[in-house]
Each structure stands twice: as structure tokens, then as C-alpha cells.
């Protein structure tokens with residue numbers, strides 16, 4: 001933490017273009033190292049081999065985009081003038097700009113140890129912050145390798161640290177450390193505990209979801225089927241944005257359940273090295289938790305579309321039909337390859353179930369009627385509703401946020417950069433007399449400069465410094481200052 005504090009002071013003074021240059025370099029190095037990092041993901045978190053490579057490449061792209069976006073949005077400030085507010089003359093100016101927060105603590109989850117780490121690291125660094133990363137216990141080796149890529153890119157010593165260890169052992173120390181100025185966390189309900197302990201620091205949190213998939217009678221059933229399988233079962237359902245409950249109109253339920261069953265039967269179940277679709281879930285306790293939800297549904301009468309099968313942490317894909325609200329699986333997120341189907345008789349019933357959840361991350365609606373889709377998506381209390389496609393974060397520059405217990409704040413590259421800065425103001429008050437003098441003096445200077453700097457092509461080439469000041473005053477000069485002249489306008493428009 002001490003090293004981060006020292007490094008951050010110098011980093012905040014490093015020009016924005018230089019910070020961006022280093023991020024671009026890190027992105028390129030990360031992509032060069034995609035094979036060994038992906039191998040770690042396969043071994044540590046059983047991510048299917050192809051998805052593991054995609055995660056690293058996506059992360060490199062995210063870092064590059066962050067560098068570009070940072071250069072754009074952090075290079076801008078905002079000028080305000082006082083007379084917009086009643087009772088004020090036009091004699092006070094406020095120049096507000098964004099400055100870094102200090103040290104950002106980033107805590108990504110096991111399911112994206114690289115991608116959800118760089119989605120915090122990139123914005124923090126471009127904004128001039130130092131970064132302390134606490135990687136997930138499973139995924140820590142991949143994360144260390146990824147951090148090494150940033151070090152290879154040449155970021156200053158102490159600016160990016162990675163502290164490994166169990167959350168239960170080092171979590172409180174880090175999240176309650178007085179040197180931390182911002183926490184960006186993705187994970188489960190630990191985030192709620194962190195938010196209670198963290199104190200007066202900005203928080204960005206994404207804490208999971210129970211994403212509902214509402215299917216109307218007029219939906220394209222093949223499209224629905226493909227999205228239920230992809231949305232519910234990719235990476236064995238271990239995604240916060242996975243489809244976690246299907247709310248389907250009774251009249252089409254049989255047909256869709258049959259189609260989903262047929263597709264699930266074709267999924268490859270096995271090891272991540274073989275690029276299987278369904279791989280072992282991350283821990284034994286996870287597998288036990290999933291099993292408890294399945295057994296609860298069994299006791300309460302859910303229809304099993306497949307036989308329940310588990311070997312160690314490997315659980316075969318399971319669709320549970322005729323799930324009712326009194327079953328735990330109707331509300332809790334299994335984070336595994338088990339998907340409940342609740343049959344509904346009206347759209348309102350579906351919306352009601354979605355909104356009765358403590359979570360509100362994403363949801364989706366399938367219908368060919370765009371008007372209905374928009375009305376339903378407006379009524380669903382979630383951070384995002386996907387129309388005719390499965391929930392998903394990204395592309396990574398899209399805003400990403402959850403309502404209720406699903407999180408605090410919004411992510412996505414631009415929002416994360418903004419979130420990791422604070423606004424400071426320079427305010428300047430003038431008397432009208434001073435303002436008039438200043439204005440008249442500057443107008444003369446601009447005119448003089450334009451005359452002195454004729455370059456022979458007939459155009460006036462004013463000194464850019466005067467043009468900028470004159471432009472500000474031209475747009476905002478005090479109400480009793482002289483109006484703009486045609487000459488001045490020409491120079492200003494140059």
C-alpha cells in the first residue's frame with residue numbers, strides 16, 4: 001500500500017498520452033502471452049481451452065480501448081458560467097476537471113480472473129491511479145502472469161501490485177486499509193459485507209444475478225433454444241450473466257423444453273483441456289451447493305428433463321421443468337449447469353417473478369413484437385434487458401450495472417474510468433469592470449496577433465493561446481461587455 005501511494009503521486013503527473021502508450025504496450029504483451037495465460041485458466045478454473053484464449057484476447061482489446069477512451073475523456077474538462085443560476089451575474093467561471101482517486105483495490109472473481117481484473121486495472125491506470133489487485137484464489141496464477149505483462153510493458157515500480165491469498169484471511173485487511181481510495185469488486189454477496197466495512201471510499205460492485213429469460217408465444221423458438229443453451233450453460237453456468245430462470249408461456253413450453261433437451265444432449269461433458277462445453281465447477285463446495293438446490297427441487301416435485309448426474313465437481317447439464325416459486329432454485333443462483341423453467345400464463349406473471357428477485361443484473365425477452373419487447377424490458381427491474389438474445393456483459397465498452405443486490409455503480413470502460421476519478425474545480429470570480437477590461441484587452445491582443453502573424457496566404461493566423469482564451473470569453477463574456485465583432489468571429493473560427 002505504501003509503495004502504491006508513492007508510485008501513484010508520480011503516475012498522476014505522467015502525461016496522459018504516456019499512460020496510454022504503456023497500456024497499449026501491455027495489451028500487446030498480454031496478447032502475445034495468450035497461450036500460457038490461457039493454460040493457467042484451463043488448469044486453475046477449468047475454463048474450456050478456446051474460451052480461455054478468448055478471455056485473454058478480449059482482455060488485451062479491453063486494455064487498448066481503455067487507453068484510447070481515457071485519452072479522449074480525461075483530456076476534457078468543463079467550463080461553467082455563473083449566470084445560469086438565478087441571482088448570479090456572468091462574472092464567475094468554474095473550470096472542473098477529473099483527477100485520480102489514489103489507490104484502487106481491485107478484486108475480480110474466479111470466473112474471469114484476467115478479464116474482470118483488467119476491466120478494473122485499465123481504467124484505474126489510465127485515470128492516474130495506482131492499483132492493488134487481490135486475485136481470486138483459483139485464478140491467481142493466471143492473474144499473476146497477466147500482471148507480469150503490465151510490468152514487462154514498463155509501468156513504474158510499485159504502481160501495480162498483486163496480493164494473493166484467501167479472501168477470508170486477507171480480505172478485511174485490504175478492504176479496510178486506510179490507504180485504499182476506491183474498491184472495485186466483482187463476486188458474490190461478500191460484496192455486501194465489504195460495502196458495510198469499507199468506509200468513505202467509492203465502491204463499484206457487481207454481485208451476481210438471477211437473470212430471467214421471458215419467452216412470449218410469438219418468439220422464434222429456435223432462437224430461444226439456442227440462447228437458453230448458450231446463455232444458461234456456457235462455462236457450465238458459472239457466469240453472473242447466465243440465464244438463471246426461464247419464464248415461458250405455457251402454450252409453447254413443451255416445444256421449447258423438447259428443443260432445449262435435444263441440444264443439451266449434444267453438449268460435450270468432460271475436461272477443459274478437451275474443450276468440453278461442460279467442465280467441472282470450480283470447487284467441491286460449489287458442487288455441493290448446486291446439488292442441494294437440485295435435491296430441494298426434487299423433493300418439491302420439479303420435473304427432471306435429464307437424470308441428475310455428478311462425478312466429483314463435474315455436473316451434467318440439467319433442465320428442471322415445472323419449477324414453482326416455493327423451490328429454492330426459483331430464486332437462488334446455482335452458478336452451475338442447472339436451469340429451472342417456470343411456466344407462466346401471462347407476461348405480467350413473468351415480469352412479477354423477475355422483479356420479486358433480490359437480484360437485478362440482466363434479463364432477456366424473446367418476442368417478434370418490438371413494441372411489446374420494449375414495454376416488457378422497461379418493466380423489468382434489471383440493469384440491462386437483452387431483446388432476443390441471452391444476457392451478457394459487453395462489448396466491454398457498453399455500460400454494465402446491476403440493480404438491487406446485483407451491485408453498486410456502473411461498469412463498462414467509460415463508466416469505470418469516470419468512477420475512478422473525482423471532480424475538482426478551479427473557480428474564478430471577476431467584477432464586471434475587471435471582466436470588461438480583460439475582454440477588451442484580449443480582443444486587442446487577438447487582433448494584434450492576427451496582424452503580426454500574417455503568413456502571406458491572406459489568412460489571419462492568431463496565436464492559438466489567444467484564440468483559446470478569446471473563444472472562452474467570446475462565448476461567456478460578461479453581459480455588459482461589447483458584442484462580438486465580425487472580425488473577431490473570423491479569428492476565433494480559425
Ligand code: G3H
Pocket residue numbers: 111112238239240241391392393394
Ligand atoms: O460473471 C460475470 C461476468 O461479468 C459475466 O461476463 O457476460 O462476459 O460472461 P460475461
